[in-house]
Amino acid sequence: MNIVLFNKDLRISDHQPLAEAAKAGEVLPLYIFEPSLWKETALSARHFQFIVESLEELAKGIEGKGGRLLYAIDEVERVLDNLLDIYDSINLFAHKDYRLIDKAEKWVKQNEQVLFTFGPELEDVRDKQFDHRLNSYLKEMLAEVPSKIDVPLKTPDFLLTDLKKLKNFKFKGNKIRFGQQGGEGNAEETLDSFLEGRFSNYIENSQKPLPSSLSSSRLSAYITWGNISIRSIYQKTAEKSQACELEEGKKQLDEFLSKLIARIKVSSMERQNEQLADLSVIKREWNEDWYRRWLAGRTGIPIIDAAMKSLDKTGWMNFSLRGMVISFITNSLLLDEEKPSTALAELYLDYEPALHDYYIQLYSGLRGKMKIMDPVKIGRQLDPDGAFIRRYIPELSRLPAEYIHEPWLYPGFYQLGYDAPMVDVKKVNKYARLQYHEFMGRGKPGRQKTVGDDEQLSFDI
Template identity: 75%
Template sequence: MNIVLFNNDLRISDHQPLSEAARAGEVLPVYVVDPSQWKDTPLSARHFQFVVESLNELSKGIEGKGGKLFLAIGEIEPVLAKLLDTYDSINLFTHNDSRLMDKVKKWAKQNQQLLFSYGPELENVHGKHFNNRLNSYLKEPMAEVPNRIDVPSKTPDFLFTDFKKLQNYRVKGTKIRFGQQGGEMKAIETLDSFLEGRFANYIENQQKPLPSSLSSSRLSAYITWGNIAVRTVYQKTDEKLQACELEEDKIQLAEFLSKLTARVKICSMKIQHQQLEEVREIKREWNEDWFQRWLQGRTGIPIIDAAMRSLDKTGWMNFSLRAMVTSFIANTLLMDEQKLSAAMAGLYLDYEPAVHDFYIRQQAGMKGKMKIIDPVKVGRQLDPDGTFIRRYIPELSKLPDEYIHEPWLYPAFYQLGYEAPIVDVKKAYKNARLQIQAIGNKGKPARKKEEGETEQLSFDI
């Protein structure tokens, strides 16, 4: 039996495992809710909500081709064992970047079943070879959607097709009402609207909190969960770029493509989880109150709080805000980055483990220079008139512009109903800078950059 294992590739377009399996004969399309994937990782209820929305649309797409999408709840290995008991022999089709790939590969080898995996083989490939292999893959013709998907008449009882059963599956965290909805059609619509005109101010607005939510591609969550293939995004964008008459439009789209390929590159890298000894030395004892106030958007520092509240509400914020809120707690307050990393991962709808880990390491000083960001100064640069702050902090909605970034200076501050700052921002910023300078003055030679590293790499596509 040919079994297509869906995971973070929830679409039917440019889906080579599905195309190849359908060409081989009857197909059993399966999505497995693996408890360890949802309980032992930072994935949260908002991610599960997005996945269920995506699965609903995927199911309709498969039904439109005469097939059915089957669901299972359980660890992937016992699920595969039950399928093998039912069919005696199975061929597994999947993408090689599936989050369950290691388990599936090990099980297939132990049980002597065939595994067919697809996608670019980029691990441990470097330099020109990497670029050549990636470019070759991105320019290959996209896999055709099967004309028909024939499912077997015999299916095991533990598989189900009723999505209502997923409503009772409990995942930590809370759902969101104002975030992006999952699904292949939503992904395609988002790409189309970007290429139809939203890209025009892509570079100019990428650091601005509110404008960037419109002019950035907003494809990151759809790419993370495979509602759209990177190859599809690349080819459609390149086609648009080639058709552009204005040089400025070409520059905008070229910048977007460079970030898209940088994201693929980071996803192919093996992340080494270690913290530089000198950085560990300056971390202070954990302060749970500070952490919770930061997480809930109650630090008393407007741009930090607005960013965290917007993230909680929508599941997204741009790269500049991500860098600032991470730097504030990890580098200004000098708190350990591991707990904050897991908390942020649970909030980002576009959480991609490799990208997230690389980004956190970069911002928290585990990889390259530890960057300290003054939230008041940067807040004024990113949101000069306080429009973003007022949207997410209603307590400050009527505050005059001159006080919007430092409300504690307002004469009637205590009548606003807004939190006092958890620290003196200027003193904390100065103290952190002194501590980091002390590290730099130890006389150690400059560390050579690793491949793929930049001073500040943005994945905000």
Template identity: 60%
Template sequence: MNIVLFNRDLRIFDHQPLGEAAKMGEILPLYILEPSEWEEDTHSIRHFQFVVESLEELSEQIENLGGKLFFSINKLEEVLEKLLEAYESINIFVHRNSFLLEKILEWSEHNQQRVFIYGPDFGSVTAKLFKQLFQEHVKEPLVEKPAKIYIPKETPSVLFTDIKKIKKFRVKGKRIRFGQQGGESRATETLDSFLEERFANYVGNQHKPLPSSFSSSRLSAYISWGNISVRTVFQKTTEALETCDSTEERHQLETFLSKLIARVKSSSMIPENNESVELSKIKNGWNEEWFERWLEGRTGFPIIDAAMRSLDKTGWLNFTLREMVTSFITNTLLMDGQKPGTALAQLYLDYEPALHSFYFRHISGLTAKVKIINPLRVGKQIDPEGAFIRRYISELENIPIEYIHEPWLYPGFYQLGYPTPMIDVVKANKSARQKFKSLTQETKPARKNTEGETEQLSFDL
């Protein structure tokens, strides 16, 4: 029996495992809900809800082709054992980015069953080789969905087709109130709307909190959970580039493609720990109150608080805001990054382990020169009139514009119900710079950029 194991590839278009398996006759499309995967600290209910929405559409798409999508809530190995008992021999078709790949390979080797892995392997390659492999991959023809899907008449009792059972599974965390919904059709619509209209101000708005929510591609979550393939995004964007009417339009899309490539490169790296022995020397002791105020958007710095409250409600921030909230707690407050990194992973709808780890380490000064940000200065630059702040901080909704970034200067501040700043950010940043500088001097010779690493990274697509 040919088993197509869905995981982080919740779509039917440009899905090579599905396409290749369908050529061989009967297939069993399967999504295994591994309890251990959803018990990870970095996963939350907002991720699960996005997956459920994606599975609902995927199930309908497969039914339209004559098949059914099967589910199982169990350990992967136990499900595969039952399938092997039922069919005597199985072929497993899977994408390389599946979270279950390592377990699949271990089980299949032990049980002498075949695994067919699809998708490029970018891990541990040089920058030059990555560029070559990436170009080869994205220029390959897109895989059409199967014309028909044939499924076996009998399936073991460990499988079921009622998605309501999946919905009943309990996952920790906060649901999104106003976020994106999962599904292949929504991913396609999002890409189309970006290429038809929204890309026009992609570069100019990329740092601005509210405008960027419209002019960014907003494809990140759909790519992370596999509602759309990178190859599809690349080819459709390239086609749009060929029809651009101006140099400015080409610049917008070329910048977008460069970020798409940077994302793929970074997401192929192996996740690492978020702290080092050297950095631990200059970190402050853990302060739970500071952490809670940062997480709940009560630091007293409007742009930081608006960003954290927005993230809580929508699951998305542009890269500038992600950089700011991360730098604030790890570089300004000098707090250990493990717990904040996990908290952000739970909140970001587009959470992808390797990418999140690389991004977090980059901002925290673990892979490049540390970046210490003054939220007052940057807030005035990216949200000068305070429109973003007013949207997400109701306490400051009616404050005069001249006080929006420094509300503690407002004569009626103590009647607003908004917290005072938790620190003197100028002094804290100065102290942090001195500490990082002393650490750099201790660890000379200074680190050089590794091959292919970029100075300015942004994964906000």
């Protein structure tokens, strides 16, 4: 039996495993819900909501080709064991995904079955060879959608044909009402609207909280969950760039493509053996109150609070804000990064472990220089008129612009109902810098520069 294992590739367009399996004969399109994955990782209710929306559309797409999407609730190995008991032999078709493929590879080896994997061959390659392989893959012809998907008339009883049982599971975190919805159609519409005109201020607005929500591609979550392929995005964007009559338009799209490629590089590189700084000696004793106020957007520092409240509400924030909120909790306040990192991962709709870990390490000082930022100063730069702050902090909605970033200076501050600052930013930053300079003066070994260090924001698409 030919089995297509869907995971973070929830689409039918440019889906090579599905296309190849359909050519081989009867197909079982299968999505496995692994309880251990949801218990042991930062995946949360909002991720599940997005996945279910994606699966609903994927199921309709497969049904339109005469097939049927099936579901299983169990660990991958046990599901495959049960399927092998029913079928004489199994051919697995899947995109490269380190967690799923590791399990599948072990299983097929133990059971003498066959696994076909698809995607760019980027493992254990560096520099020019990496770039060559990636560029070649991005320019390959897209896989055709199968004209027909033949599914056996009778399928195993333990496989589900709808999502009702999945929807009964409880997950950590909360769903979101105002975030992006999953699905291949939504991904394609988002790319189309970007290429039709939203890209025109892509570079200028990239760091501005509200403008960037409109002029950035907003494709990150769709890339994470595979509602659209990287190749589709790259090829459509490159075609649009070549067709631009104005050099400025081409410049905007070329910048987007460079960030798209940088994202792929960062998510593909193996970094387990890299040396990370051990900053534990300068960290404060854990302060649960500080952490809770940061997470709830109640620090009393407007740009921090607006950023955290917007993330909770929408599942998205641009990378300038991402760097600022993690720098504040880990560098200014000198708290350990583990709990904040997990909390953010649960909130980001586009959570992708390799990218997330890299960015946390980069901005918390584990990778390169520790970045100690002044959120008041940054707030003035990113949101000078306070429009973003006013949208997410109603207590400050009518505050004069001169006080919007430092409301505690407003004569009637205590009538606003907004929290007083939980720390003096200048004092905690001064203390953090002294601690870090002392740490660096102890002769700690430097870290060799690695791919991506010059691209700190370059995978913000």
